Amino acid sequence: MKRSPVPNLILDPVRESLISSSGALLVREVVRVAGLERGLCQSLSSWRPGRARHDPGKVLLDVATAVALGGDCLADVAAVRAQPEVFGHVASDPTVSRVFAALAADADNAVAAIRQVHARARAAVWARRRPLAGTAGKRAGGQVVVDLDATLVTAHSEKEGAEPTHKKTFGFAPMCAFVDHGEHGTGETLAIELRPGKASPWNSADHIAILDAALAQLPEHERGQVLVRADTGAASKAFLHRITDLGLEYSIGFAAHDTVKAAIEAIPEQAWRAAVDGDGEARDGAQVADLTAWMPTPFRETYRSAHHKWPSGMRVIARRERPHPGAQLRLTDHNGWRITCFATNTKGPGWTLAALEVRHRQRARCEDRIRCLKDTGLRNLPFHDYAKNRIWVEVVTLAADLLAWTQTLAFDQTEPARRWEPKRLRFRILTVAGRIIRTGRRRRLRLPRDWPWNQLIDTGWHTLHTA
Structure with missing residues (x-):
């Protein structure tokens, strides 16, 4: 009988403070470069109740981030909520549902507002690095x-x-x-x-x-x-x-x-x-x-x-x-x-x-x-209401472009990662686990020592962070 290559491995009930989507730090940098969070918060401010804690723009961006990471319904935003060190404070499921309901109640204007911000973000990304060759x-x-x-x-x-x-x-x-x-x-x-x-x-x-x-x-x-x-x-x-x-x-x-x-x-x-x-x-x-x-x-x-x-x-x-x-x-x-x-x-x-x-x-x-x-949220529309599904489709559009912009801004044209499809990009770059340590009054994210694609993540971070 052959012995197991990892003998005596059992699941320890003790939990560690880990980041399960460390590579998504690149996506967050793209959001910053594109001015997407600030733009959404300003454009959707009229849908925010007076005493609300969470901004509808931030809620929508969190859902788009979850979809970019592979989620396909509102409940999957829990994966983003579990990593506040990377994504900040994320609204609860009931709050996310209320935001979608509010936007769907005025779907035409909400879609127009989201698309205006999306267009401005695209212009910022293209000004930084045009995704097409030539002039x-x-x-x-x-x-x-x-x-x-x-x-x-x-x-x-x-x-x-x-x-x-x-x-x-x-x-x-x-x-x-x-x-x-x-x-x-x-x-x-x-x-x-x-x-x-x-x-x-x-x-x-x-x-x-x-x-x-x-x-x-x-x-x-x-x-x-x-x-x-x-x-x-x-x-x-x-x-x-x-x-x-x-x-x-x-x-x-x-x-x-x-x-x-x-x-x-x-x-x-x-x-x-x-x-x-x-x-x-x-x-x-x-x-x-x-x-x-x-x-x-x-x-x-x-x-x-x-x-x-x-x-x-x-x-x-x-x-x-x-x-x-x-x-x-x-x-x-x-x-x-x-x-x-x-x-x-x-x-x-x-x-x-x-x-x-x-x-x-x-x-x-x-x-x-x-x-x-x-593969990025369009396979199955999650809502019964047509208007809510219209908002979901805009989220899918944002999520798809977050992935495309990450590849455009983080990697050179000669880098094969520029052409990876979402499934491969997630597996190799976005969903790598890491640990946050605090030293010298700074928080640092450390990746696994032997992860095969560490160099790509390092290169992407340096390219985006120096923007």
């Missing part, structure tokens, strides 16, 4: 890429607004907007609009609303050079005209309907060009072509007004590739090729068909952002 306002790495997408959140009980969805599930259908940090980072959550379950992923008004909310979250000088990416659900004339009227660029999935099928059949074979992968190398078995000139007449005809037709300057670009073994062909596929399309108004030097297609395909990173959101 603001320039296409070469400096362009801000805003990804839009809808997702589904399952409800496991009868909740206000929970309804059957278009995918035969039951719950909600929020619309999300993200900033893509590119290959050197993760991404930020600009806005989440909670919607009932039956909301359509093709609703142009919802896409316009989420785009307006997303642009309001960007620093003002960053709004002029934005690329909007989305799937085919956003391919409506109204939405594309909205983007065009704002002077922005777009790369939107375009459904392969009859007009596309007619163009595919009419386009000459020599019009197809080799597609490339993200590294610029030829992509085996994939080709791209500009279909615009071969689209049938109804696509290009004159309507009663400009907004009844597709915006001028729009190009429809198709990619064809051989389906992987076992995949079934669709009705819109042609001669054994899988056809997918997108619309864009991008023109200029360097933007070849292959480059535009790669840029659009990188929209897939949006799916990663949604998966990370669901």
Whole structure:
């Protein structure tokens, strides 16, 4: 019989004064750099009763911190409350519930107030270290890429607004907007609009609303050079005209309907060009072509007004590739090729068909952002009331950005930790245990001697604390 590698280990009932989320000290420093606590306390002061002990802004930030650490309901704020040396005094569960109830009673104004503070905090973070490579306002790495997408959140009980969805599930259908940090980072959550379950992923008004909310979250000088990416659900004339009227660029999935099928059949074979992968190398078995000139007449005809037709300057670009073994062909596929399309108004030097297609395909990173959101409080909305869940969604947005800003400000672009998803960031950095000692009239937080990622925490602390 093999002996245990840790013989005679038993649980001692005596408790020690430890910090179970020592790495979250980096998150607290990000809150300070961004001015988030002060801003929330000022913006939500009208929701604070006269003799209240706890400020609604601090309460909301404590809940967001708990969610950033992995919590998924109000009760999980107890983990933050148990560590006052790091997070300060935290309100009790009944007080937290009363704050959410007060904010939900005036949800529209509360959401607007939270988003204003969120936008100011983002501007402060970007002023300290812009998360995108290149120069603001320039296409070469400096362009801000805003990804839009809808997702589904399952409800496991009868909740206000929970309804059957278009995918035969039951719950909600929020619309999300993200900033893509590119290959050197993760991404930020600009806005989440909670919607009932039956909301359509093709609703142009919802896409316009989420785009307006997303642009309001960007620093003002960053709004002029934005690329909007989305799937085919956003391919409506109204939405594309909205983007065009704002002077922005777009790369939107375009459904392969009859007009596309007619163009595919009419386009000459020599019009197809080799597609490339993200590294610029030829992509085996994939080709791209500009279909615009071969689209049938109804696509290009004159309507009663400009907004009844597709915006001028729009190009429809198709990619064809051989389906992987076992995949079934669709009705819109042609001669054994899988056809997918997108619309864009991008023109200029360097933007070849292959480059535009790669840029659009990188929209897939949006799916990663949604998966990370669901790992940061969006998997299950905890309240029965729709208005309270709207406040919860704003908390999720704050929590997701606290993690993204921690990575942006604490680590250099070449550091792999800049691209870690929340689960790995929590396991390696945020939830390491430590001990607070008092010496020389100072309190010091000591980490485990052999923790493999001590150097990352030290580097992040030094970078943030010298701000």
